[in-house]
Amino acid sequence: TVSRATLHNEDEIKRLGLQIGDTVVVGRAGDVIPDVRTVLKDLRTGKEKPFHMPKKCPVCGFVVGRAEGEVAYRCVNKNCPAQKREGLYHFVSRKAFDIDGLGPKIIDALLDQGLIQDAADLFELQEGDLVPLERFGEKSAKNLIDAIRERKQITLSRFLYALGILHVGEENAHILSREIARKNRIMNHELRIMDIEKIMKAYSREDLQTIPDIGPKVAESIFLWFHDKRNIIFLEKLDKVGIGRWVLMCRSRFQKRQIMW
DNA sequence: GCACACACGGCTACTACCGA
């Protein structure tokens, strides 16, 4: 049973001629993905209203904008609480830090209770901080703290993916991690987050585009991320709580070594 | 022990990006 179908694409809404209050035909695209197929204009009552994309972010009130050539509208406020929240969901997600037992609801509770401000704060939580939360017993608290501690050391590509850089998903994160490893040729030397910052800051937009599979859009996105002061402060905070510390190793003919990306 | 809440995993389509 499909209970809801969402449509975020303004162009698609215009193409369908969809208005608020319309009756629509919903299909199943594939197995479960709900798909708005057509609008039943014959069933209109006259009470329908045209849809307009909000001009302001419903959470922080800042202007929302649409980049040229893109479908998505984004809030321009880099400190938007909703973006921060979504960034945290992404940070702990499966392909990123993969923190077992930490989902959106618990993140919401931690943020709402002021127990965390950003992802780095997660690593300083104690069991006692969690027990007062609703539906959080001692076992849950212990499991979650253990899960967070276990994930202090993750692969470099997972770490880069977790940062939530626009257009940098699992694959591009892997490409970047290989590039960082290539730049940092000193084997068995501990690589810290701040080393990564230095390496990435040294790249110009053009340099980034020379990396295979990295085009202008992705390069621009990576460049801007590593030149944003807020992101650098976040990296410093992650470094302080002990995230990272990668040792780049290679597989040589004589020694069987593990590759840490 | 049961009902409930939440997280996870798997699936698929659409959109955007990249390289040839």
Next chain:
DNA sequence: TCGGTAGTAGCCGTGTGTGC
């Protein structure tokens, strides 16, 4: 310009832990 592919998003069934 086009084909291949990565990134993103939402749904549902299932498993786990909590509170009563």
